[in-house]
Amino acid sequence: MSTPYLWWQKGIIYQIYPRSYQDSNADGIGDLPGIMQRLDYLVSLNIEAIWISPIYPSPMYDFGYDVADYTAIHQIFGTMADFEQLLTEAHQRGLKVMLDLVPNHTSSEHAWFLESRSSRDNPKRDWYIWRDPAPDGGPPNNWLSHFGGPAWTFDEQTGQYYLHQFLKEQPELNYRHPEVLPTMLKAMRFWLDKGVDGFRVDVIWLMLKDDQFRDEPANSDWDGQVPHGSLRHIYTNNLPGVHDLIRQMRNLLNEYPDRMMVGEIYMSYADLVKYYGQNMDECHLPFNFRLISTPWQAQAVRNVVEEYEAALPQGAWPNWVLGNHDQHRLATRIGANQVRVATMLLLTLRGTPTCYYGDEIGIENVAIPLEFIQDPPALKQPEVAHIVGRDPERTPMQWNNNPNAGFTAATTTPWLPLPADYVKRNVAKQETEPTSMLKFFRTLTSLRQTEPALCVGDYRTVETKTTDVFAYLRTAPNSDRFLIVLNFGTADHCLNLSQVAPRATVAVATDMVRTGQVDLSNLALAPNEGVLLRL
Numbered sequence: 331m332s333t334p335y336l337w338w339q340k341g342i343i344y345q346i347y348p349r350s351y352q353d354s355n356a357d358g359i360g361d362l363p364g365i366m367q368r369l370d371y372l373v374s375l376n377i378e379a380i381w382i383s384p385i386y387p388s389p390m391y392d393f394g395y396d397v398a399d400y401t402a403i404h405q406i407f408g409t410m411a412d413f414e415q416l417l418t419e420a421h422q423r424g425l426k427v428m429l430d431l432v433p434n435h436t437s438s439e440h441a442w443f444l445e446s447r448s449s450r451d452n453p454k455r456d457w458y459i460w461r462d463p464a465p466d467g468g469p470p471n472n473w474l475s476h477f478g479g480p481a482w483t484f485d486e487q488t489g490q491y492y493l494h495q496f497l498k499e500q501p502e503l504n505y506r507h508p509e510v511l512p513t514m515l516k517a518m519r520f521w522l523d524k525g526v527d528g529f530r531v532d533v534i535w536l537m538l539k540d541d542q543f544r545d546e547p548a549n550s551d552w553d554g555q556v557p558h559g560s561l562r563h564i565y566t567n568n569l570p571g572v573h574d575l576i577r578q579m580r581n582l583l584n585e586y587p588d589r590m591m592v593g594e595i596y597m598s599y600a601d602l603v604k605y606y607g608q609n610m611d612e613c614h615l616p617f618n619f620r621l622i623s624t625p626w627q628a629q630a631v632r633n634v635v636e637e638y639e640a641a642l643p644q645g646a647w648p649n650w651v652l653g654n655h656d657q658h659r660l661a662t663r664i665g666a667n668q669v670r671v672a673t674m675l676l677l678t679l680r681g682t683p684t685c686y687y688g689d690e691i692g693i694e695n696v697a698i699p700l701e702f703i704q705d706p707p708a709l710k711q712p713e714v715a716h717i718v719g720r721d722p723e724r725t726p727m728q729w730n731n732n733p734n735a736g737f738t739a740a741t742t743t744p745w746l747p748l749p750a751d752y753v754k755r756n757v758a759k760q761e762t763e764p765t766s767m768l769k770f771f772r773t774l775t776s777l778r779q780t781e782p783a784l785c786v787g788d789y790r791t792v793e794t795k796t797t798d799v800f801a802y803l804r805t806a807p808n809s810d811r812f813l814i815v816l817n818f819g820t821a822d823h824c825l826n827l828s829q830v831a832p833r834a835t836v837a838v839a840t841d842m843v844r845t846g847q848v849d850l851s852n853l854a855l856a857p858n859e860g861v862l863l864r865l
């Protein structure tokens with residue numbers, strides 16, 4: 331489809347967690363040559379871009395979100411030559427490649443931090459955030475780490491605390507120091523010069539903290555579970571000055587044609603949309619995660635969609651997310667019966683969808699036996715491991731019914747276990763089944779990419795007068811219109827939607843069986859059924 335829209339507006343982004351996609355050298359960990367082997371599969375999904383979680387050198391305390399060198403490749407994933415080849419081969423197939431950028435913190439093994447911690451008068455001392463102990467010798471204030479415990483660690487050698495809102499192995503950079511942002515921009519330029527198409531920017535809304543280091547107030551809405559939630563993070567999150575930093579990152583991207591960044595931001599819509607920038611000069615897309623946290627009910631989802639559509643400023647392009655490497659698997663969160671409804675929603679709403687690897691075949695959370703737990707927040711907070719642990723959604727891709735699901739060699743132990751049911755749920759099997767989840771996913775992505783109304787068209791809610799059912803219309807000039815009707819409930823429904831049109835044709839239904847014309851004055855929906863109708 332040729333439109334004036336940019337690739338990141340009309341295309342689908344697909345997240346690859348590289349440790350878990352495809353292992354090519356039998357070490358049990360996925361790698362870049364492995365991704366290369368799967369490029370044709372990726373093309374077959376009708377996606378536009380892959381976003382690869384961090385592949386930089388790292389001691390892997392947080393599985394790559396602790397970067398020890400921003401301009402190199404971790405040997406576990408391959409070499410720079412492998413990366414360049416992946417980029418070339420992806421581009422040859424028309425696929426864009428986005429990298430994960432982690433500017434908020436480095437690894438504690440990064441050369442910058444080693445210098446910074448070496449002495450109080452090292453020139454890089456203030457590249458990180460160091461504070462004197464409180465009068466009682468404890469941490470300088472009450473700030474907490476997302477991963478449990480205080481956000482401060484004491485350094486014996488220099489007698490000060492440094493800040494880390496994640497692991498102590500992830501010290502935070504000080505963006506108030508004039509050399510830090512230029513250094514990070516230089517790293518971005520390194521990849522842009524290689525031809526990388528964009529960045530997913532980790533915790534972009536945390537990059538600046540209160541310069542007075544004030545205590546954060548208690549959160550009266552805290553549910554008493556994950557300790558980090560006990561405070562209102564008004565001095566560490568979403569500081570006004572962060573927008574200046576983002577604008578400078580955007581200015582750099584603007585020097586290159588057709589590049590983009592999507593910012594990781596968990597926030598209310600009123601604040602989230604500010605990250606597009608007042609003049610659309612910040613994030614091309616601030617991630618919209620609300621579908622993940624919204625109760626899975628038709629009315630609640632409808633309200634979110636309408637709230638978002640209303641909040642978007644002029645010129646802001648929407649986007650939607652249903653899963654990532656930090657969230658329990660979609661199929662587990664909302665139940666296997668609703669996965670197709672959710673996938674139809676994600677792929678027919680207005681805005682760029684981001685899909686998480688494996689969701690296209692309906693992978694569920696994998697139960698991780700205690701002795702195999704790898705994820706630091708789960709290890710550090712065993713009492714809430716079931717909430718904060720992220721291993722269950724990071725397990726190896728299920729390619730076929732060979733040993734280890736074709737992810738790694740038969741005799742290798744993968745870094746995270748595969749579920750026993752991979753023999754039933756895998757790509758090869760679903761390729762042969764005409765109504766599989768994979769076929770469903772592809773049918774939707776293909777429709778989305780060929781039909782202007784679905785890809786870039788307008789959105790309008792359609793009243794269904796049925797609490798369980800959410801319906802909406804997508805329209806674009808000079809093209810077919812589509813009506814999407816989604817039953818979030820477990821009862822049959824019969825709807826009168828004749829206000830939209832008398833009749834429609836099923837373009838695809840969640841069962842992949844239903845076809846033909848439907849009478850919109852008497853539209854029957856089975857439990858958990860969704861239909862995408864061509865008007």
Ligand code: NOJ
Nearest residue numbers: 392395432496532533656
């Ligand atoms: C957000 C990332 O998505 C998550 O995986 C990571 O642990 C934290 N940021 C820290 O980088």
